[in-house]
Amino acid sequence: MKVKVAMVLRYVILVLGAIIMLMPFLWMVSTSLKTQPETVKIPPIWIPKQLQWANYIEAFKAAPFARYFVNSVLVTTVTTAGQLFTSILAAFAFSRLNFYGKNIIFVIFLGTMMVPGEMLIIPNFVTLSKFHMINTYWALIVPWLASFFTVFTLKQNFQSVPDQLYYAAKIDGATDWHFLWHVLVPISKSTITAVTVLQVIGSWNAFMWPLIVTNTENLRTLPVGLQAFTTDAGTNYALLMAASTFVILPMVILYIFLQKYIIAGISKTGLKG
DSSP states (O other): OHHHHHHHHHHHHHHHHHHHHHHHHHHHHHHHTSOHHHHTOSSOOSSOSSOOTHHHHHHHHTTTHHHHHHHHHHHHHHHHHHHHHHHHHHHHHHHHOOOTTHHHHHHHHHHHTTSOGGGGHHHHHHHHHHTTOTTSHHHHHGGGSOOHHHHHHHHHHHHTSOHHHHHHHHHTTOOHHHHIIIIIHHHTHHHHHHHHHHHHHHHHTOOHHHHHHOOSGGGOOHHHHGGGGEETTEEOHHHHHHHHHHHHHHHHHHHHHHHHHHHHHHHHHTOOO
């Protein structure tokens, strides 16, 4: 009896947690289908009297979202590919190779994870301005081609692969490069997929940095484009929520299809958060 009660209580808690997590998304979709007066009505209403599907068309035309979409895809793709490449190489070096000062360097890099990202905005901006990269695609891409969080996550996974497999590959004449890309990477597919998805979501949703380093519309990304619905006269919440819906929709679809890899990858590394 106690086991059944505990199981029912567990499911009740999980369902309540899921509802709480979903409420902001449901409210966003609901607001995107309202008229402007309905968005500020007190008490608030969940279901509009008449669904305003035209809000999505109007929101898409309010700013060059097609251009923003191309920019977001480009920046996300390049930064993710670059970060994976550098992180895989660094993780392999820290997990399998022996070189002078490896542990000290790793601890120093690990310490950088304690530094809030906001503290790096000014140094990164000043550095890029010295190289005349402000208001270019380079400014959106270069600072994010490496991430020690990804390095740490992959290192934990690479270290879980038995040493015997590495030694067997070396006996068969495989080089470190061949072992990395033909043995280690395929074995670590779930973890690599997990960090890839996390990087894609982070890059796609980035707002502060693209806002700071871009001055023209043709370089801005989707999250920055949402500013088009906030003016001195106020915010058009219906159009803002409509635009926000089609901005986050690709990430929701991506997560739904790859969630099992994310869960499997994170569980392998032993990370919690």
